Amino acid sequence: xxxxxxxxxxxxxxxxxxxxxxxxxxxxxxxxxxxxxxxxxxxxxxxxxxxxxxxxxxxxxxxxxxxxxxxxxxxxxxxxxxxxxxxxxxxxxxxxxxxxxxxxxxxxxxxxxxxxxxxxxxxxxxxxxxxxxxxxxxxxxxxxxxxxxxxxxxxxxxxxxxxxxxxxxxxxxxxxxxxxxxxxxxxxxxxxxxxxxxxxxxxxxxxxxxxxxxxxxxxxxxxxxxxxxxxxxxxxxxxxxxxxxxxxxxxxxxxxxxxxxxxxxxxxxxxxxxxxxxxxxxxxxxxxxxxxxxxxxxxxxxxxxxxxxxxxxxxxxxxxxxxxxxxxxxxxxxxxxxxxxxxxxxxxxxxxxxxxxxxxxxxxxxxxxxxxxxxxxxxxxxxxxxxxxxxxxxxxxxxxxxxxxxxxxxxxxxxxxxxxxxxxxxxxxxxxxxxxxxxxxxxxxxxxxxxxxxxxxxxxxxxxxxxxxxxxxxxxxxxxxxxxxxxxxxxxxxxxxx
Amino acid sequence: xxxxxxxxxxxxxxxxxxxxxxxxxxxxxxxxxxxxxxxxxxxxxxxxxxxxxxxxxxxxxxxxxxxxxxxxxxxxxxxxxxxxxxxxxxxxxxxxxxxxxxxxxxxxxxxxxxxxxxxxxxxxxxxxxxxxxxxxxxxxxxxxxxxxxxxxxxxxxxxxxxxxxxxxxxxxxxxxxxxxxxxxxxxxxxxxxxxxxxxxxxxxxxxxxxxxxxxxxxxxxxxxxxxxxxxxxxxxxxxxxxxxxxxxxxxxxxxxxxxxxxxxxxxxxxxxxxxxxxxxxxxxxxxxxxxxxxxxxxxxxxxxxxxxxxxxxxxxxxxxxxxxxxxxxxxxxxxxxxx
Numbered sequence: 001x002x003x004x005x006x007x008x009x010x011x012x013x014x015x016x017x018x019x020x021x022x023x024x025x026x027x028x029x030x031x032x033x034x035x036x037x038x039x040x041x042x043x044x045x046x047x048x049x050x051x052x053x054x055x056x057x058x059x060x061x062x063x064x065x066x067x068x069x070x071x072x073x074x075x076x077x078x079x080x081x082x083x084x085x086x087x088x089x090x091x092x093x094x095x096x097x098x099x100x101x102x103x104x105x106x107x108x109x110x111x112x113x114x115x116x117x118x119x120x121x122x123x124x125x126x127x128x129x130x131x132x133x134x135x136x137x138x139x140x141x142x143x144x145x146x147x148x149x150x151x152x153x154x155x156x157x158x159x160x161x162x163x164x165x166x167x168x169x170x171x172x173x174x175x176x177x178x179x180x181x182x183x184x185x186x187x188x189x190x191x192x193x194x195x196x197x198x199x200x201x202x203x204x205x206x207x208x209x210x211x212x213x214x215x216x217x218x219x220x221x222x223x224x225x226x227x228x229x230x231x232x233x234x235x236x237x238x239x240x241x242x243x244x245x246x247x248x249x250x251x252x253x254x255x256x257x258x259x260x261x262x263x264x265x266x267x268x269x270x271x272x273x274x275x276x277x278x279x280x281x282x283x284x285x286x287x288x289x290x291x292x293x294x295x296x297x298x299x300x301x302x303x304x305x306x307x308x309x310x311x312x313x314x315x316x317x318x319x320x321x322x323x324x325x326x327x328x329x330x331x332x333x334x335x336x337x338x339x340x341x342x343x344x345x346x347x348x349x350x351x352x353x354x355x356x357x358x359x360x361x362x363x364x365x366x367x368x369x370x371x372x373x374x375x376x377x378x379x380x381x382x383x384x385x386x387x388x389x390x391x392x393x394x395x396x397x398x399x400x401x402x403x404x405x406x407x408x409x410x411x412x413x414x415x416x417x418x419x420x421x422x423x424x425x426x427x428x429x430x431x432x433x434x435x436x437x438x439x440x441x442x443x444x445x446x447x448x449x450x451x452x453x454x455x456x457x458x459x460x461x462x463x464x465x466x467x468x469x470x471x472x473x474x475x476x477x478x479x480x481x482x483x484x485x486x487x488x489x490x491x492x493x494x495x496x497x498x
Numbered sequence: 499x500x501x502x503x504x505x506x507x508x509x510x511x512x513x514x515x516x517x518x519x520x521x522x523x524x525x526x527x528x529x530x531x532x533x534x535x536x537x538x539x540x541x542x543x544x545x546x547x548x549x550x551x552x553x554x555x556x557x558x559x560x561x562x563x564x565x566x567x568x569x570x571x572x573x574x575x576x577x578x579x580x581x582x583x584x585x586x587x588x589x590x591x592x593x594x595x596x597x598x599x600x601x602x603x604x605x606x607x608x609x610x611x612x613x614x615x616x617x618x619x620x621x622x623x624x625x626x627x628x629x630x631x632x633x634x635x636x637x638x639x640x641x642x643x644x645x646x647x648x649x650x651x652x653x654x655x656x657x658x659x660x661x662x663x664x665x666x667x668x669x670x671x672x673x674x675x676x677x678x679x680x681x682x683x684x685x686x687x688x689x690x691x692x693x694x695x696x697x698x699x700x701x702x703x704x705x706x707x708x709x710x711x712x713x714x715x716x717x718x719x720x721x722x723x724x725x726x727x728x729x730x731x732x733x734x735x736x737x738x739x740x741x742x743x744x745x746x747x748x749x750x751x752x753x754x755x756x757x758x759x760x761x762x763x764x765x766x767x768x769x770x771x772x773x774x775x776x777x778x779x780x781x782x783x784x785x786x787x788x789x790x791x792x793x794x795x796x797x798x799x800x801x802x803x804x805x806x807x808x809x810x811x812x813x814x815x816x817x818x819x820x821x822x823x824x825x826x827x828x829x830x831x832x833x834x835x836x837x
Contacts, residue, residue, distance in 0.1 A: 303721060326723035340721055343714035345781055354711055355722045357704045364702070405722065 002066050003027045004193050005051070005082065005162050010060030011217075012046050020046040022217035024060075028162060028193045033184060035204045035225070036197045038214035039237055039424035044197055047214065048164055051195075052084035053077030078105070083160035085151045087167045091139045098122040098135035101154045125153040128190075129183045145176035152183060163187070164195040169203055170421060173288040173450060174485075181207050199424055201230055213237055237425065251440075253460060255279025258444035259300070259317070259413055264308035266299045268292065269468040272308075277444045277461075279412075282435060284455030284476075285448040286488050287465030293448035294335055296465070297415045300446075301325045301332040312413070326355055328413075331406025333399070335417040341402040342390050349386035351401050352376060355409035375404045379434055396427025403434070414438065416447045420454055432458040452488065456481050464488050527830055531775055534823065535790045535797070542797055546804040552680040554800070556673065559686025562796040564589070564744045564751070564760075566689045566789065569767040570696045571621075571740025573788045574733040576771050577700075578713040579780025580635040582734060584624060584642030585741040586763035590756070591650040592617045592745030596666075597659040597755025606666040614742050620646065621738015622731050629730035643764065650757045659755040670751030685747055690789075692740070697785040709733060713780025769816075770795060773823050794819075 005028040012021040021043040028034045038044045049055040051062065053071035061068050064080050071077050074084070091100045098118060107117040122135040129149045139147060148168055155163045165184075169177050184194050184207060198204055204211055208225040213236040220236045261275040270292045277283045285293040298304040302319025310317040312328055319325040322332070334340035342351050349365075352372035357363060373386055381400040383393060390401055399419055406414060416435065420428045435458065439445050449455050455462050455476070462474045464487040472487050526533050542549045568585050575582045592613050599609035624642050628635040673681035700706035711719040712729045720726045744763075749755050774791035776783025795816060802812040 301721070321723075322721055323723040323725065332721060334718075334721055339715070340717045343711055343718050343781065346710065346714050350707065350710075354707070354719075354724070357707060358723060360704050362702055363704055363707055409723075 003063075004030045004065060005195075006063040006066070007047070007051060008061050008063065010047065010050055010057045010062070012043075012050060012055060013058045019217060021050070021057075023219065024214060024217065025219045026051075026195075026212050027222070028195060030161070030193050031188050031191050032209040033188055033194045033196055033207050035208035035211040036195060036214065037199070037201075037204060037211050037233065037237055039426060042214040042237075042424075043217040044214055045166070046217075048084060048166055048195075048197065051077070052082055052164060053080075054084075075104070078158050078160070081159065081161035082164065083155035083158050083162070084164045085148070085155060085166065085168065087170055089147050089151050091147060091151060091154070093140035094138065096136050096138055097126070097133065097142070097150050097153075100139055100150060101125055101135070101157045103154070105158060121157050122153075125156040126150075128156055128186070129153045130179075130186070143176075144171045145179065148172070148176075148180055149183065152180075152187075156187075160192065162193045162195060164197070166197045167199070167422075168196075169198055169200060175288075177203070199422075201233060204233075205230075234425065251280075251460060253278050253281045255281065255442065255444075257311075258313060259446075260311045261300075262309040262311070264296075264299060264306050264310065266295055266306035266308075267304050268295050270295045270299065270306065271469050272296060273470070275463065275470055277413075277446055279442050279444050280439050281461065282439050282445045282447060282459045284459035284462040285446065285465055285470075286452050286455055286462050286484060288450075288488060290467075291465040291488075292468035293465050294417055295468070296470075297332060297417050297446065297448055298334075301330060301415055303332070323358070326358070326409060326411070329411050330413040330415065331355070331409060331411030332415040333402045333406070333417060333419055335421070337395075337398055337402050342398060344391040345389045347387050348376070348383055348390050348393070348401060349373065351390050352386075352404040352408055355405050355411075371408055372404065375407050376400065379404055379407075380430070394427070395422045396424070396430060399423065399427075399431060400434070403438075407438070412443050414443055414445045416445065418449055419447060420449065420451065428454065452481065452485055456484065529786075530826065530830065531773070531787050531790045531794070531823070535794045538794055539797055542801045542804075545801060548804055549800070552677075554804075556680070556682050556686065558793065558796050558800055559689065560683040560751075561799075562792050563683070563685035563689040564748045565763060565766050565770065566792040567692050567747070568741050568744040568763060569770040569788050569792050570692055570785055571737035572764075572767040572771045573696070573774070573776055573783065573785055574700075574709060574736045575635070576713075576768070576776050576778060577709050577780055577783055578730060578733050579716070579778070580625075580628065580730065580733065581639065581768070581778075582621070582624075582635065582737045582741075583639040583764045584620075584646055585737060585744075585767055586760045586765075587643045587646035587650065588617055588620060588738055588741035589745035589748060589760040589763055590758070591620075591646045591653075592742035593749035593759055594650045594654050594659070594745075594755045594757055596746050597662060597749055598653050600662055600666060601659050606663050610666075610746055613746055614739060617742020617745070618735050618739040621741070622735035624738070625731040625734025628734065629727035635730075635734070647757075654755065654757045656757060658757070660753065662749070662753055662755075666750055667753050668750075670747055670749075670753075685751065688743075688747070692743075693785050693789045700784060705732070710781055713782075715781070766795070769820055773820050775827055 007024060007026040010021060010024045013019050024043060024047050036044055046055065050057045053074045053076045062071065063069065069080055071080065092103065101122045102118050107114045107121065119135065126135060129152050131149050131153065133142060133146055139150060142150060152163065168180055172180065188194060196207060204225060210222055211225050211233065212222045213220040213233065215237060223233065255278045257276055258279045259277050261272050264270065264272040287293055295304055299306040302322045302325040317328060338344060349369045349372040352375065353368040356371065369386055379400045381397050383397060390398060420431055423431060432454065435445055435447065447455065447459065459476055462476055462484055463470045464472045464484060474484050548554055568589060572582055572585060595616060596609050596613040599612065600606055624638050627633055627638050670685055672684040674684060674687065676682045700709065708724050708729050711724055712726050716726050745760065748759055770791040771788050772778060774783065774787025776787060798816055798819065799812055
């Protein structure tokens with residue numbers, strides 16, 4: 001059977017001298033789930049954009065059904081049967097599902113939309129993805145998982161033969177992801193090919209048939225998922241044998257109580273009680289999306305309003321603005337570093353020094369650099385020149401700039417919301433090693449993450465959140481990972497001593 | 499974003515060894531508005547032998563000063579990704595208010611000072627509504643444009659007010675000899691001083707850094723503990739103050755308070771700011787660009803006058819030049835990988 005999509009030796013350079021992709025090849029057969037794996041900066045996004053027509057390659061060729069094809073725009077890509085589902089879904093929230101499904105290709109004659117045809121097509125596409133919602137719902141009312149389904153249904157209305165999914169799991173919990181997997185399996189049975197991009201090896205194991213690994217803008221190889229050992233894949237991704245995040249030795253926490261939430265009632269039904277973190281301790285927040293982790297951290301930072309009694313370092317703490325929290329030494333690395341954590345077009349050192357300027361009136365750029373650069377180097381941030389905009393850094397290095405902001409600003413309580421989102425294995429383990437070092441130096445750290453694996457490896461204690469409450473406390477060194485997972489998903493206390 | 503795919507960013511630094519020439523070229527690209535300005539000025543000088551005379555240069559500054567000062571305030575507003583459409587009306591109102599106060603027998607110094615305070619407060623009010631009620635500044639200042647013009651007519655009863663004290667008129671007419679035979683207008687000096695101060699504030703004060711941060715990403719700024727709403731209020735206060743100062747200077751130069759003065763000045767100011775390379779999306783740009791853009795537009799007007807071509811040609815060509823300059827900037831942004 002001829003491959004449905006073939007990418008041959010594609011390269012992409014950006015002026016003046018950035019090589020995003022050097023030598024990438026990929027070949028996708030009908031009816032397979034072809035995974036694309038690679039570290040941040042390996043060139044995955046660039047390759048996807050080329051394949052979907054959003055970027056023109058500098059050299060190389062793309063073949064659909066063996067025929068060379070030139071894609072000048074995403075519309076060309078769609079016409080060739082290639083549909084891309086971006087991580088930040090490109091649906092229009094204010095429109096209905098039906099309108100979104102046919103956005104850009106409505107069934108129309110002389111500019112008048114054939115509503116019956118559109119309705120029938122939408123119903124059929126939603127049926128194929130097993131959607132539990134109707135075509136008239138506005139997309140903004142849907143959960144992220146349902147929005148994913150709508151996006152997949154949209155690809156179906158375009159008669160896509162290849163659907164590219166860019167990290168669909170990033171915003172989903174395990175149960176939601178399982179549903180997406182079922183839909184993928186069903187589509188594959190119907191002969192659609194899926195290109196599935198993910199950092200997570202276990203997902204690739206579960207859903208993938210073959211996997212192509214990219215590193216440094218080059219295709220390292222294509223592997224059969226079932227027969228390739230995990231180590232070999234990891235090695236292909238990072239170029240050397242390197243363990244995932246390893247659980248360090250259990251540390252004795254000797255510091256006093258840094259932050260104590262006696263009671264807190266906040267937005268979205270948040271209700272927290274008896275939450276403590278000590279100096280030198282890393283406390284993880286686990287739970288499904290929407291379980292209140294983010295709201296809790298934002299409340300502690302003064303970015304969301306709440307009622308309650310909190311002690312910070314033994315004194316009352318009730319921040320009404322982020323400024324209040326910052327003055328007391330609390331820093332937040334927000335969930336979305338690009339839209340909330342950083343000013344992407346501003347210089348690296350100016351981002352890093354921003355919170356520390358509050359004590360000053362006049363500023364010296366030399367002094368700002370002098371305060372930022374040692375901290376950035378201490379966090380082993382890789383950057384050429386700190387005058388460069390932070391946009392040009394990779395995800396892991398951007399996250400380090402966010403951390404540097406609070407270290408320079410003198411924060412001793414660090415709130416990290418999904419700090420590893422979008423980072424590859426290497427960058428993740430770097431990040432957690434760093435967090436551990438900061439804790440060793442006396443910082444109190446609260447980390448929220450949807451990846452239990454990470455929390456389990458990195459934290460001294462884990463709280464499971466469910467529907468806005470902190471329902472159960474675990475000591476990871478004395479608990480099985482699956483017990484914590486069960487508590488997160490089921491939302492009931494599980495016994496840990498059987 | 500493709501650029502962020504680059505691991506670590508190590509490869510971003512330009513290759514070494516290309517030396518001083520490359521650095522100079524980079525600088526010329528970054529400050530292309532200065533290059534364009536001198537290019538146009540050179541053309542002007544070849545077209546008319548009157549262009550490079552002391553008299554004409556001092557004339558250029560005299561005429562550019564009012565809109566220039568207003569554009570400096572606008573630069574602050576646009577750097578925070580806002581817009582201030584009320585500056586023309588605010589300038590007219592202030593020019594009228596200062597005249598009314600002096601006609602009422604107040605001391606000129608006191609009249610000017612209180613007018614500036616009123617202008618600044620008016621700007622702060624609009625900025626406050628924008629920031630605290632979360633109404634787009636386009637709407638708030640559009641309302642300001644209409645209302646403030648209305649108030650201007652009300653306080654003047656629709657008629658110009660003349661007969662202003664002589665010492666007040668000297669603000670707009672004083673010439674200061676800076677070289678033998680070169681008398682430079684006081685208004686031009688004020689304009690240059692305002693630019694210098696505004697530039698230093700942007701670069702060397704925390705207020706300035708916060709202006710860039712607020713415009714660059716208001717949510718990230720807020721979560722870094724910046725008083726973003728006060729910042730929005732602050733830049734509108736600056737814009738109100740500048741518009742007010744511009745209006746006072748205009749009245750002084752004309753020696754008469756005109757309720758119809760400064761119509762459409764907001765558009766001239768916005769055009770200058772954008773032409774000077776400040777991004778309408780905020781966070782990028784500066785006063786130096788605005789200064790040269792104001793002077794560039796003035797030089798264009800000047801050329802047409804010297805050549806005896808009417809204002810119809812002037813308007814047409816000015817629009818074309820603005821678009822061309824902005825296309826050039828887009829191109830440069832693209833080549834530097836900023837998209």
